[in-house]
Amino acid sequence: MNKIGDELIRWYRENKRDLPWRRVHDPYEIWISEVVLQQTRVTQGITYYHNFLKKFPNIFTLAEAETEEVYKIWQGLGYYSRARNLHQAAKFIVEKYAGSFPDEYAKLLEIKGVGHYIAAAIASIAFAQPYPAIDGNAYRLFTRLFGIELKLGSSALKKEVLRIVSGIIPQKSPGDFNQAVMDFASIVCTPKSPDCINCPLSGYCFALSNNRQTDFPVKPLKRKPKDRFINYYLFSDGKKLLIRKRKSGDIWENLYDFPNTESSNAEQPRFYDLVSENHPCGYTVKFVSEIIRHQLTHQTLFVTFSEIGCNILPKIEDFHAESLKHLGNLPWPRLITRYLEKRDKEQSTANY
Numbered sequence: 001m002n003k004i005g006d007e008l009i010r011w012y013r014e015n016k017r018d019l020p021w022r023r024v025h026d027p028y029e030i031w032i033s034e035v036v037l038q039q040t041r042v043t044q045g046i047t048y049y050h051n052f053l054k055k056f057p058n059i060f061t062l063a064e065a066e067t068e069e070v071y072k073i074w075q076g077l078g079y080y081s082r083a084r085n086l087h088q089a090a091k092f093i094v095e096k097y098a099g100s101f102p103d104e105y106a107k108l109l110e111i112k113g114v115g116h117y118i119a120a121a122i123a124s125i126a127f128a129q130p131y132p133a134i135d136g137n138a139y140r141l142f143t144r145l146f147g148i149e150l151k152l153g154s155s156a157l158k159k160e161v162l163r164i165v166s167g168i169i170p171q172k173s174p175g176d177f178n179q180a181v182m183d184f185a186s187i188v189c190t191p192k193s194p195d196c197i198n199c200p201l202s203g204y205c206f207a208l209s210n211n212r213q214t215d216f217p218v219k220p221l222k223r224k225p226k227d228r229f230i231n232y233y234l235f236s237d238g239k240k241l242l243i244r245k246r247k248s249g250d251i252w253e254n255l256y257d258f259p260n261t262e263s264s265n266a267e268q269p270r271f272y273d274l275v276s277e278n279h280p281c282g283y284t285v286k287f288v289s290e291i292i293r294h295q296l297t298h299q300t301l302f303v304t305f306s307e308i309g310c311n312i313l314p315k316i317e318d319f320h321a322e323s324l325k326h327l328g329n330l331p332w333p334r335l336i337t338r339y340l341e342k343r344d345k346e347q348s349t350a351n352y
């Protein structure tokens with residue numbers, strides 16, 4: 001089995017990707033890179049990694065930051081619970097460990113948002129401890145190599161792959177081994193067209209010898225994303241807009257949005273459901289956008305934006321008036337940022 005580990009490390013030393021976090025052993029920087037890369041492509045992740053470290057160069061600056069500053073840097077990356085966890089975890093590490101990352105795997109797992117994968121990445125790369133970092137790429141590689149028919153996401157598969165990889169990971173250079181698995185699976189043992197002809201592990205591979213590369217990993221049945229129809233209303237008196245910070249229990253926690261109505265099918269926007277008919281504000285519907293489709297992992301959103309002019313802003317529970325000038329400083333879901341940017345552009349062209 002250790003021949004597999006040796007081959008992977010040999011391949012890695014000749015072919016590794018030149019990524020900024022490959023040049024560091026500082027646990028803080030490794031942690032940030034791993035959290036950024038969860039659910040994010042490497043090319044997009046590099047920009048966010050640099051921006052994040054520029055704004056928060058160490059754990060103390062992150063712990064002392066305002067929540068909104070952290071969300072603002074994260075804006076556009078999605079999965080905002082990651083930003084919230086990073087912030088809370090930084091405070092925890094400063095309070096409990098005076099800002100030094102613990103070097104024990106079990107203690108790393110106590111940090112908010114740090115699961116087995118990130119704990120193993122930090123333990124192996126920063127502290128040279130042989131804990132296997134097993135992500136989706138690793139599951140693909142090892143299920144193919146060993147012909148493991150257990151379903152992705154099942155605890156039986158997690159246990160089996162952990163057992164196998166724990167027997168392969170070297171005591172020396174475990175960080176290189178974990179990074180080798182990441183790069184090898186991304187470059188050679190790819191999801192759709194693995195490069196089996198040039199693969200240094202071809203002599204050990206169950207999937208290749210049975211011509212079953214695309215049968216692994218075994219995927220669970222997919223859930224159909226839920227459709228949601230949301231109509232946003234930008235109530236404005238020309239100086240201010242009504243906005244709110246979203247609460248927990250739904251998408252986009254702690255990001256900002258506008259008053260809205262939601263239904264289970266496409267309907268005409270109905271802003272008057274939100275406001276009192278007797279309100280003396282003189283509403284004017286100035287614009288209603290086309291329906292915009294926005295895909296999230298488990299939800300498909302169909303969204304419209306309506307611009308509602310009024311003399312006096314209506315009172316709507318949870319919403320407050322915010323100056324138009326300050327909107328750009330707040331963290332918004334990417335869908336709304338795009339709309340606001342387009343709106344700004346059109347308004348500046350119209351005023352020109």
Ligand code: SF4
Pocket residue numbers: 141144145188189190194195196199200201202205206207208213
């Ligand atoms: S032989 Fe093909 S399927 Fe097997 S590990 Fe190599 S690239 Fe992956």
